[in-house]
Amino acid sequence: MKAEIITIGDEILIGQIVDTNSAWMGEQLNLYGIEVYQITSVHDSREHILTAVDNARKNADLVLITGGLGPTKDDITKHTLCEYFNTRLVLNEEVLAWVQEMLTRRGVQVNQLNRDQALVPESCTVIPNGTGTAPGMWFEKDDTIFVSMPGVPFEMMHMMENEILPRLQRTGKAKSIYHKTVLTQGLPESMLAEKIEEWENNLPSFIKLAYLPSALMVKLRLSAYGTDAGFLKAEVEKQSDILKTIIPEYIFGYNDETLAGVIGKKLTELGCTLSTAESCTGGNIAHFITSNPGSSAYFKGSVVAYSNEIKKQMLDVDPESLEKYGAVSEQVAREMAVGAKKRMGTDYAVSTTGIAGPDGGTDEKPVGTVWVAVAGKNQVITKKFNFWHNRERNILRSTQSALNLLRSLIINENPVKS
Amino acid sequence: MKAEIITIGDEILIGQIVDTNSAWMGEQLNLYGIEVYQITSVHDSREHILTAVDNARKNADLVLITGGLGPTKDDITKHTLCEYFNTRLVLNEEVLAWVQEMLTRRGVQVNQLNRDQALVPESCTVIPNGTGTAPGMWFEKDDTIFVSMPGVPFEMMHMMENEILPRLQRTGKAKSIYHKTVLTQGLPESMLAEKIEEWENNLPSFIKLAYLPSALMVKLRLSAYGTDAGFLKAEVEKQSDILKTIIPEYIFGYNDETLAGVIGKKLTELGCTLSTAESCTGGNIAHFITSNPGSSAYFKGSVVAYSNEIKKQMLDVDPESLEKYGAVSEQVAREMAVGAKKRMGTDYAVSTTGIAGPDGGTDEKPVGTVWVAVAGKNQVITKKFNFWHNRERNILRSTQSALNLLRSLIINENPVKS
Numbered sequence: 001m002k003a004e005i006i007t008i009g010d011e012i013l014i015g016q017i018v019d020t021n022s023a024w025m026g027e028q029l030n031l032y033g034i035e036v037y038q039i040t041s042v043h044d045s046r047e048h049i050l051t052a053v054d055n056a057r058k059n060a061d062l063v064l065i066t067g068g069l070g071p072t073k074d075d076i077t078k079h080t081l082c083e084y085f086n087t088r089l090v091l092n093e094e095v096l097a098w099v100q101e102m103l104t105r106r107g108v109q110v111n112q113l114n115r116d117q118a119l120v121p122e123s124c125t126v127i128p129n130g131t132g133t134a135p136g137m138w139f140e141k142d143d144t145i146f147v148s149m150p151g152v153p154f155e156m157m158h159m160m161e162n163e164i165l166p167r168l169q170r171t172g173k174a175k176s177i178y179h180k181t182v183l184t185q186g187l188p189e190s191m192l193a194e195k196i197e198e199w200e201n202n203l204p205s206f207i208k209l210a211y212l213p214s215a216l217m218v219k220l221r222l223s224a225y226g227t228d229a230g231f232l233k234a235e236v237e238k239q240s241d242i243l244k245t246i247i248p249e250y251i252f253g254y255n256d257e258t259l260a261g262v263i264g265k266k267l268t269e270l271g272c273t274l275s276t277a278e279s280c281t282g283g284n285i286a287h288f289i290t291s292n293p294g295s296s297a298y299f300k301g302s303v304v305a306y307s308n309e310i311k312k313q314m315l316d317v318d319p320e321s322l323e324k325y326g327a328v329s330e331q332v333a334r335e336m337a338v339g340a341k342k343r344m345g346t347d348y349a350v351s352t353t354g355i356a357g358p359d360g361g362t363d364e365k366p367v368g369t370v371w372v373a374v375a376g377k378n379q380v381i382t383k384k385f386n387f388w389h390n391r392e393r394n395i396l397r398s399t400q401s402a403l404n405l406l407r408s409l410i411i412n413e414n415p416v417k418s
Numbered sequence: 419m420k421a422e423i424i425t426i427g428d429e430i431l432i433g434q435i436v437d438t439n440s441a442w443m444g445e446q447l448n449l450y451g452i453e454v455y456q457i458t459s460v461h462d463s464r465e466h467i468l469t470a471v472d473n474a475r476k477n478a479d480l481v482l483i484t485g486g487l488g489p490t491k492d493d494i495t496k497h498t499l500c501e502y503f504n505t506r507l508v509l510n511e512e513v514l515a516w517v518q519e520m521l522t523r524r525g526v527q528v529n530q531l532n533r534d535q536a537l538v539p540e541s542c543t544v545i546p547n548g549t550g551t552a553p554g555m556w557f558e559k560d561d562t563i564f565v566s567m568p569g570v571p572f573e574m575m576h577m578m579e580n581e582i583l584p585r586l587q588r589t590g591k592a593k594s595i596y597h598k599t600v601l602t603q604g605l606p607e608s609m610l611a612e613k614i615e616e617w618e619n620n621l622p623s624f625i626k627l628a629y630l631p632s633a634l635m636v637k638l639r640l641s642a643y644g645t646d647a648g649f650l651k652a653e654v655e656k657q658s659d660i661l662k663t664i665i666p667e668y669i670f671g672y673n674d675e676t677l678a679g680v681i682g683k684k685l686t687e688l689g690c691t692l693s694t695a696e697s698c699t700g701g702n703i704a705h706f707i708t709s710n711p712g713s714s715a716y717f718k719g720s721v722v723a724y725s726n727e728i729k730k731q732m733l734d735v736d737p738e739s740l741e742k743y744g745a746v747s748e749q750v751a752r753e754m755a756v757g758a759k760k761r762m763g764t765d766y767a768v769s770t771t772g773i774a775g776p777d778g779g780t781d782e783k784p785v786g787t788v789w790v791a792v793a794g795k796n797q798v799i800t801k802k803f804n805f806w807h808n809r810e811r812n813i814l815r816s817t818q819s820a821l822n823l824l825r826s827l828i829i830n831e832n833p834v835k836s
Binding site for chain 1: 430431433434435438441442444445446455457458460607611627628630631632639699702705708709711713714717721722725727728776786804806807808809811
């Protein structure tokens with residue numbers, strides 16, 4: 001099955017937003033064995049949309065269209081598709097009820113623009129939008145499937161995952177593919193590649209390995225292509241097990257897991273609690289932890305101590321330590337973690353203090369210098385990191401590195417009984 | 419002048435990399451008054467490249483092509499363009515000398531694949547690559563300009579800035595475009611559209627308006643197209659000024675500004691300080707604030723009070739209030755803000771308490787119920803929000819709504835003297 005993606009919206013063409021939708025859709029379709037032939041970004045213009053859709057039809061069995069479904073005047077996708085498929089707009093009572101329910105829940109008065117969102121092309125299958133008001137539309141014509149979705153990334157993703165991909169799978173046109181992503185932390189890509197070189201060279205030819213590095217981790221994606229789904233799964237799992245014996249300490253999870261999520265699961269299992277004391281990460285560790293549903297079971301709170309007064313007053317950091325070693329020091333990181341653990345009465349506490357930049361660096365402590373400490377049941381461990389990025393990335397790297405140090409101490413203090 | 423961008427490379431279509439090149443080029447071209455008509459991403463395939471280039475020629479005066487210029491076998495752009503322009507590859511001595519110099523500098527032995535990079539189509543103008551080995555190529559045919567550049571972002575950017583954009587400017591074909599983006603918070607897209615309907619209908623025909631909604635804000639982008647740059651700018655600014663009189667309380671900034679950034683600037687001007695007390699936002703408000711360079715000048719810290727004990731112990735929330743009204747209540751939000759302001763000794767403090775979901779909702783307080791409070795110099799204001807999203811988006815919406823309430827109190831307490 002061959003697909004083409006069409007993204008509609010002036011904001012993409014003038015570079016106001018980066019089209020991340022297409023990459024996400026390309027990846028998802030690939031996981032379902034559907035090859036993306038072309039990605040086309042076009043203006044909110046009737047003629048342009050008509051040409052793009054018709055060109056796509058010539059090459060693809062599946063045309064995925066995003067954008068231009070909002071309630072305002074510049075959103076013309078629905079009318080244009082009506083014209084292309086030679087159909088007319090009709091009121092869909094279910095969509096109307098849903099729009100009214102969603103807006104009422106939000107305390108928004110329903111106006112005519114909202115009601116118009118329930119007008120859908122007569123010949124299409126309406127696809128529910130679980131997280132927004134604009135419905136998706138599924139058309140079929142001459143053996144080609146056309147799907148129109150909202151351009152808002154989370155609405156599109158929700159619709160793809162819950163509606164479009166399952167429907168595509170039911171068409172039976174998808175190939176067998178089995179993917180598993182191994183998530184690693186603590187080694188840069190090149191060192192990781194060296195460590196697993198022999199294993200990589202010995203992979204069977206039907207399993208492909210991809211390195212996917214980001215600020216958060218290095219992902220290793222194993223993809224097996226073939227016809228026997230059961231066999232592919234067994235082989236990938238076997239290779240993943242072998243990999244686990246080669247780099248056990250760097251693998252923290254698989255597939256969609258996150259480092260904060262893995263830590264949360266472990267703390268829940270152990271019945272342990274956590275607090276954080278953050279300077280340079282500015283609340284981002286707490287944010288990562290509390291992004292997980294159910295985190296209130298183990299996370300008690302955080303003190304974001306941006307100023308030295310707060311470090312002293314709310315985390316009991318010794319004024320002499322600040323004076324003698326400076327705020328960005330092993331000693332202060334240690335006292336922050338110990339202070340948070342004690343003040344908030346938790347089993348574990350993690351702290352950060354560093355220079356995120358762009359200002360505040362010195363020769364001795366350049367921008368990117370970060371101290372992390374973790375106070376556990378019986379000990380406090382510390383680690384220094386030297387990042388070299390911009391502010392945003394330094395905060396992100398510090399957050400993940402702190403979480404990874406926390407993970408290592410939790411595992412260390414609570415070995416799995418065999 | 420109308421442009422089309424063609425990006426070549428399988429890695430874009432399988433979603434392994436996000437195509438950030440196109441957005442950057444679109445933005446740059448716009449600044450030079452060149453409108454991007456379409457962005458097309460295609461495979462490393464001869465037929466596909468030929469079709470894409472020829473389709474682009476029909477609509478555009480300028481076709482910018484990136485990717486497929488590397489030294490390896492899958493890079494076929496150069497050969498394909500030779501075929502399209504009916505020319506042949508010839509050795510360019512200057513490029514050869516440059517390739518040899520670059521690789522020698524890097525300590526790389528020059529091989530045949532590298533030497534082949536100095537083969538260029540006979541009919542093109544060779545564009546120097548200041549940061550890599552693959553030269554750019556500039557073709558002209560039937561009044562259309564075609565430029566082929568490397569896909570490596572920093573090589574492409576360097577070539578665009580130093581070679582392509584200046585050359586395009588010298589052609590004298592560029593139209594004038596002026597953009598301004600008005601950033602709003604506090605009104606959903608449909609209600610905003612209603613409020614500004616009359617203004618929108620009265621916009622001159624050469625000014626286009628686009629609504630760009632996201633979880634963070636609704637952006638209104640004004641774009642004026644014409645020939646007289648000064649006139650366009652004046653007209654857009656005039657319309658933006660009129661808009662400001664219609665929805666003054668909802669506009670928080672312009673263009674690339676952020677809500678947290680605007681607040682930071684205001685606090686810096688006023689010499690005022692800020693702290694936060696976060697329950698459902700879990701540290702994300704502090705994270706947004708500290709993402710701004712220089713935030714340590716006005717941000718003292720935050721207490722992320724996820725558990726009730728921390729609310730009592732570190733923010734002086736009255737146990738009776740928690741008992742009587744529950745943690746998610748106006749009273750507790752108010753006490754959290756007052757407690758943070760007092761404990762951390764700041765001029766302003768903002769607090770949140772709510773149910774981010776997916777669990778924890780009740781009939782009376784469903785998931786998405788959020789109370790925000792802001793303590794200022796002379797008063798405490800509170801506001802209740804009803805979101806309806808998933809956890810991630812509820813946290814994001816709560817964060818921005820809290821920042822917006824904070825902004826409104828700061829403005830209220832510190833009116834601009836005229």
